[in-house]
Amino acid sequence: MAKRMTGSKIVPQCDGCCLPDFSEGYCTAFDDPAYQWRNGECWGRCESPREMVRRLEDIVAYAGPGANIATIRRELEDWEKMARLLKGSGIA
Numbered sequence: 802m803a804k805r806m807t808g809s810k811i812v813p814q815c816d817g818c819c820l821p822d823f824s825e826g827y828c829t830a831f832d833d834p835a836y837q838w839r840n841g842e843c844w845g846r847c848e849s850p851r852e853m854v855r856r857l858e859d860i861v862a863y864a865g866p867g868a869n870i871a872t873i874r875r876e877l878e879d880w881e882k883m884a885r886l887l888k889g890s891g892i893a
């Protein structure tokens with residue numbers, strides 16, 4: 802998973818989303834979580850690693866085989882591992 806140590810910290814509405822870097826309290830997707838929630842919802846909110854895998858698989862498929870998306874592919878591998886771990890532990 803990506804790590805972020807800049808921007809603004811997550812807000813209470815982020816509770817239940819799997820995108821924060823929980824050790825540091827930053828959203829790994831957006832610089833300003835409070836701004837994301839300004840209209841009452843965050844379109845990036847994701848409540849399961851399996852959903853993140855689906856999103857990243859869609860990005861990889863859309864980009865095509867020759868695209869320079871090594872970072873996205875690494876992130877996809879990380880989320881696949883997380884989804885497998887949680888599934889194996891019975892959490893997800």
Ligand code: SF4
Pocket residue numbers: 811812814815818819820821828829830831833834835837843844845846847
């Ligand atoms: S994606 Fe949205 S809901 Fe999730 S941590 Fe970031 S700002 Fe919060």
